Amino acid sequence: MSAIQTTSWRDVRAELLRRINERVWSPGDAIPNEADLAVEFDCARTTVNRALRDLADKGLVTRKRRAGTRVALNPVARATLRIPIMREEIEAKGLTYRHTILDQAVARPPSVIRQRLDLPFDAKHLHIITMHLADGRPYVLDDRWINLTTVPAANSADFTNVSPNEWLIQNAPYTHGDIAISAEDASASEADHLGAPVGTAILVLERSTWHDHRSITMTRLTFSPGHRILTSI
Amino acid sequence: MSAIQTTSWRDVRAELLRRINERVWSPGDAIPNEADLAVEFDCARTTVNRALRDLADKGLVTRKRRAGTRVALNPVARATLRIPIMREEIEAKGLTYRHTILDQAVARPPSVIRQRLDLPFDAKHLHIITMHLADGRPYVLDDRWINLTTVPAANSADFTNVSPNEWLIQNAPYTHGDIAISAEDASASEADHLGAPVGTAILVLERSTWHDHRSITMTRLTFSPGHRILTSI
DNA sequence: CAGTGGTCTAGACCACAAG
DNA sequence: TTGTGGTCTAGACCACTGG
Structure with missing residues (x-):
């Protein structure tokens, strides 16, 4: 009886983030495609996609169709300014x-x-x-x-x-x-x-x-x- | 032969946004749950979820489990500040x-x-x-x-x-x-x-x-x- | 307790762009 | 042409929280 466990997209993001920060993947490097990462993390590709999309939103990786995903060379910090009444x-x-x-x-x-x-x-x-x-x-x-x-x-x-x-x-x-x-x-x-x-x-x-x-x-x-x-x- | 067509989450978001802006749903109102909206838009609940999540990120609606989704009373504007080198x-x-x-x-x-x-x-x-x-x-x-x-x-x-x-x-x-x-x-x-x-x-x-x-x-x-x-x- | 959003899965098709 | 990300679907289980 193996335990059934799902991997959360946050877990995937955390691991990807670790590899980027610790230079397992250096700035400019291409990282494995979604399908391969899904196999490695034993989760659905959708989950990897969610994690990578989040990192892309934050400017840490750049993604292009066919060209794949790369670690950003100069991550542009994005701060969110809240403008309440x-x-x-x-x-x-x-x-x-x-x-x-x-x-x-x-x-x-x-x-x-x-x-x-x-x-x-x-x-x-x-x-x-x-x-x-x-x-x-x-x-x-x-x-x-x-x-x-x-x-x-x-x-x-x-x-x-x-x-x-x-x-x-x-x-x-x-x-x-x-x-x-x-x-x-x-x-x-x-x-x-x-x-x-x-x-x-x-x-x-x-x-x-x-x-x-x-x-x-x-x-x-x-x-x-x-x-x-x-x-x- | 009915044409097979998928509804994009952007389309759903646009329609939800229209209803919010035109006061079909007023500030403070609860809006239908994801399942009902999915039926109405004839799409998967995931698609509605994506659209609503996006509106929530922008502060236009507030979401709580069990309590549902409501149109924000005072939408707080969020501007993204890019801080490049x-x-x-x-x-x-x-x-x-x-x-x-x-x-x-x-x-x-x-x-x-x-x-x-x-x-x-x-x-x-x-x-x-x-x-x-x-x-x-x-x-x-x-x-x-x-x-x-x-x-x-x-x-x-x-x-x-x-x-x-x-x-x-x-x-x-x-x-x-x-x-x-x-x-x-x-x-x-x-x-x-x-x-x-x-x-x-x-x-x-x-x-x-x-x-x-x-x-x-x-x-x-x-x-x-x-x-x-x-x-x- | 039960309704609602949060998320995961497996599978599929498509759009884009590099070569 | 073809590999890669983008997205949709149907179904499922879970987590939170209002009643």
Whole structure:
């Protein structure tokens, strides 16, 4: 009576990973094909495939049809940046969340933004500036343009209880978006809102989102001085 | 003769995504179980599973055994940050890469770093400061501590042709790491090296890597003013 | 206890790309 | 042309967890 045991794809991945890390297979080397590995590990090819696919997702191996699988020469680290809504980010730190509307107006976005979002000249937007506060202190300034052609409901929405940030996530699903992170010297108005000296280095995160080809919103998040974006590899 | 056709997991995902985006299933709603969906889409449950797993990875649905699958209330955007070696990042922009060693010494890291890496008091490190240049101009300053207990070979490595950044990726595989992104005012020495005024806002990326429980390296990348980290959702 | 997702298996066909 | 990964299927057992 031999014990029936199945091999988990995580086990296979762990062993493959070990061989890569310990240079049993060096960077650039081809590794055995799925069928052979399945025989060696005494499991189904599907299981090996799952393990290798996972390693490929992480950039540790490169796979091509016919050409086989190779250990990556320069594995590119991939960190996943989680971008929660501000309320959740703040509450996750155990702080009390509150937001205030600093300014709200229907307007045409400046050409800089029109170009970035590939908008027609007369696209009407809702321009709304929000401050997100943590325990009553400025956390991040949210300068946002909402496309009223794509999201007309935003025009009549009430943002006093639900911030534009949260309202949009719940009411205007997007298919894709861009993000840019940079460091800038605080402008006079930013410094004023954040309660910091003019010129202080601040972290800026700009994000645009689209639903297919229609732009939804473009936001510029200006964090308080000292803010750190954390993630792991 | 009915045509035999298989349904791809991408097709299933697309249809599920459509129903989520168009509020056929609203945020918080439970969606049918895998078996039922498989019947509806006339495919194997495995295929539905693959599609739902993908949506769960992206944070659009949450899944629990027995409890089923629900549309996420506040989908948390996940952006993948690619962190290539500096040479590749620069060459990908079509620029010429070069690096110079500004300083190199064996030393004990300051307590700030010892604490962050959870190191013993007498851990010897290689402290090496490198400038990565794009078309001859300062691109990023790389202030790095390499753990000589974990990576003894670094002590005798020659970093004139291969930067510590690239050398480590090729010679010291890691299992995991931390990343922190922040904005800081350029210090006198950073400003000097980067050719910018003291106090200019600069983007700083700090990264530590480990192999299991042994720390490998800790690096502080100080980018030239105006640098942007780009990604997409 | 029982329903739901998580995963494995064996087998099959297909798409791609190297030679 | 042909080897390799990509994926689908049908069926099965298991692990977790809500009731």
